[in-house]
Amino acid sequence: MTSKNLRGFSAGIIISTGILAGVYYTADTENRSELTDTAVEQYLSEKGELAISKEEYTSLTEAESAAAAPAKEEVEAEPEKEEEKVFQMTLTITQGMSTGEVCDLLQKGNIIKDSKEFLKFLRSNNLEGAVRAESHQVNSNMNFDELAKEITSS
Template sequence: MNKARLQGLSAGIIFTTTIFAAFYYGTGSFEDTTPTAEEAKETFQPKDPDMDSMEKEASKKNPSIVTYTIKVKTNMTATEIADSLSKEKIINDAAEFEAYMNDRDFSKKIQIGEFVVTNNMTYRQ
C-alpha cells in the first residue's frame, strides 16, 4: 500500500468517526442512560424460559403442593423417571417431560441420587 492510499484511508476513518461522534453527542441520546436499580434488576435477573404459561397456570390453580423424593438409580432412563414423576402427580404429562429431557439432551446427563421434587417446580428445576 502506498503512502497516498494510506493517507486516504486514514482520512476516511477520521471523517467517519467525526460524523458518528457528532451524531451521538449532537442528539443528546447519551444523557440519562444510567438505569435505575429496578431497571438494572429487571435487565440482569435471569428469566426461566422453560416455564411456559401452562406451568404457570397449573401452579396458580393447584395450591396444594405435592412433595416426592425420587431415587435415581444407575442406568435409569428418562422414560422411567417421567413415569415415576407422573405416577406421583409431580408432572401432568410423562411424554411431554420425556420430550423436554430429550430435546435439551438432559436425558444423557441424568445424575444418580435422591432428589426432593414438588409439583410446582419447572421441568428444568
C-alpha cells in the first residue's frame, strides 16, 4: 500500500467517524420512552402472554423433564416393534450420466440416505468411472459395497 492510499484510507475513516458522531449527538433522545413495568404488562396482555418468575420457570421445567422421561422410554420401545421398510427400485443408468446423478437417483429412491457419502465411497475406492450404463435391481438393505458391486463393472 502506498502512502497516498494510506492517507486516503485514513481520511475516509476520520470523515466517517465524524459523520457517525454527528448523528449520535444530534439524535432526538427526548422522545424515547423508558421501559416500565406497566408497559411490559400491557404488551404481554396484548399478546396474550404471561410473565413468570425464575422459580416458577425452573419448577415447570423440572416437572416437564420428569414427565418426559417415561415418555421417552415409551417412544424408544416403539421403533423396536416396527420393522424397517425395505425400498426396492430398478436403477436405469444411461450412457453419459454422471456418477453424482446416479447417487442422487439412489437417494431419491430411498436406497441410500446421503448421495454425497456414497459418491465419496465410490471415489475413495476408485469406482467412480466404473459405473455400468444398464438397469440394476437395488434395495435399501444393500450396503455401499453391495451397491458398488451391482452398479460397477468390477
